[in-house]
Amino acid sequence: NAGVTQTPKFQVLKTGQSMTLQCAQDMNHNSMYWYRQDPGMGLRLIYYSASEGTTDKGEVPNGYNVSRLNKREFSLRLESAAPSQTSVYFCASSGTPYGYTFGSGTRLTVV
């Protein structure tokens, strides 16, 4: 089925470890996004990529880096994980301003 695929689905890290969350979409969308979801705070934008080769900071970019590898793939990297980065991470893509398609999420716990 067409959509947004995120890997891994679950991850436990120790403080200070690094990891990369992967995201791929097969809808030929130009724009891709990374959000984090925390209880009572909705979704907050970390980074986005309006087109291949460009990335921009969102609302909460500190502690994260991103790479738009090609039109399909947009990865999120935590260089030195902290407990405050315990969250559920969602990747999304959009071909127009009219709504996003979301992946199923990555549940990350930093201990």
Place this chain on the structure above:
Amino acid sequence: AQSVTQLGSHVSVSEGALVLLRCNYSSSVPPYLFWYVQYPNQGLQLLLKYTSAATLVKGINGFEAEFKKSETSFHLTKPSAHMSDAAEYFCAVSFYNNNDMRFGAGTRLTVKP
């Protein structure tokens, strides 16, 4: 900057009753408004969207929302709740060529038998 406020973090209704989930927005330019639904352990799914056409928008699963500029509101309604409607609902705002979609904190809907 644009933002949305969802009134009520939890709403509980009986099966068959009216569902009303409230959303107010703040935007300095005409907004695009969205409602998303999230079922447990899943991503967000688009329910409906307002993009400056008809002010009454119909979505999937019998939901609809009305854009009221004078009240800066975009409340979500469904005439008769079903058990399968139990989920978390998010209101969101963006505008054309803006890649910064802002989400409300979410409203968890519980449907009682």
